[in-house]
Amino acid sequence: MDIRQLETFVSIATLRSFRAAANRLNVTQPAISLRLAALEQELGVKLIERSGSLVRPTAKGLELLVHAEQVLDGVNRFKSTARSSGDAQTVRLGVPSTIVHAWLTDLLRLLRAEFPKLVVEMMIDRTPHLRARLVGGELDVAILMGSVYDTGVRQVALQTYRIIWVASQAIAAQFSQTPATLEDIARHWVVTYARDSTTYASIEELFRLSGLYRQQLSSSNSAEAIIRLARSGLAIGALSEACVNADDPELSVLPCELELPSYDYYACYHLDSVSRMGMIVAELARQCAAKHRTVLHQESA
DSSP: OOHHHHHHHHHHHHHOOHHHHHHHHTSOHHHHHHHHHHHHHHHTSOOEEEETTEEEEOHHHHHHHHHHHHHHHHHHHHHHHHTTTSSOOEEEEEEOHHHHHHTHHHHHHHHHHHOTTOEEEEEEOOHHHHHHHHHTTSOSEEEEESOOOOTTEEEEEEEEEEEEEEEEHHHHHTTSSSOBOHHHHHTSOEEESOTTSHHHHHHHHHHHHTTOTTOOEEEOSOHHHHHHHHHHTSOEEEEEGGGOOTTOTTEEEOOBSSOOOEEEEEEEEEOBTTBOHHHHHHHHHHHHHHHHHHHHHHHHO
16 A cells, blocks of 8 residues: 555545546556546455446545545645745645736735745636636646536635626716716727626626617727726726726726626635645635635725
8 A cells, every 4th residue: 555545535535426536646547547546445344336327436435535535634744844944835726807907916925925835837717617627637726716516626715706897987987976887887999808707697697687688899808908907998807806006107097977897705615635735725816816716895985
C-alpha cells in the first residue's frame, strides 16, 4: 500500500468519478483504475462500486474513507512542515471577470503574503465553464455566480452584487434630477454580458415586456469592454456593481426606475485530503469580498 493508492481512493470516493479523480491527481484514467484495483486486492475488500455511470463507495469503502482521509491529512501536514522552506505548492483557481475587476488582486496579495512559494494557476472564464471544470476536478477552487451542489464540492458564501446601469458622465448628467426610464435607456445602444447569460436574458425580457422590441442590445464576454464603451459615451452598459469604481471620473452609475437583478457569489472548492489549499483560498476570498463590500457601501453613501 502506498500514499498514491490512498489518494486515488479518496478522490474517487469524494468526486464519484474516475475521470474527475484522474484530472484531480493529474494522471490517466487507466492509472487510476490500476491503483484502486491494487489497493482493493491488498486489503481484500471492495472499496468502490461502479455500475454504468454510477460511481460510489461501498459500505466498507465509506467506513475506510474516514481513516484514509486521516492518514492523508497527517501526510500532508508532514509534507507541509518539511516543505515550509522548500518546494512550492500549486493551487488551480478559477475566477470570472467580475471578480477580476473587484478584488482578485487583494486575494492574490493575501496568498502571496501567507504562502510566498505558492504557485497560483489562474483560469479566467464564465461561471458555467468554471463550474464544469471544478466539478470535473480540473480546478481546486473557483469563484462562481450561484452555488454548486455536487459530490465532493463545498462552498463559502461571499457577497451579493446587483447589476447596474453605467454610462458616461455626459449621458448620466441628463438624469441628475429624475431617474431614467427604460424608454430613456432604449434610445441608446446597450451592452451587457454574454448572450446566454442570465443578465442578458433579464434585460432582453424587460425590453420585450415594455414593447421596446427594436432596442439594440449587444453582448460581450469582457467586463472591461463594457466599461470602455460606457466611458466613451457610445453605449450604456449593464454589469455588476463589483466592477465599477465610484471614483472613476469618466463613468457614472445611471439611476433608473427599474432595478436589475442581483446575484450571489460563492467560493467553491474540493474538500478532500489530497489538498487543503482550496479551503484556505475560499476563506481568504470571503475576507476579501467582505472588505470590498464595505468599500462599496462607503463609496455609495
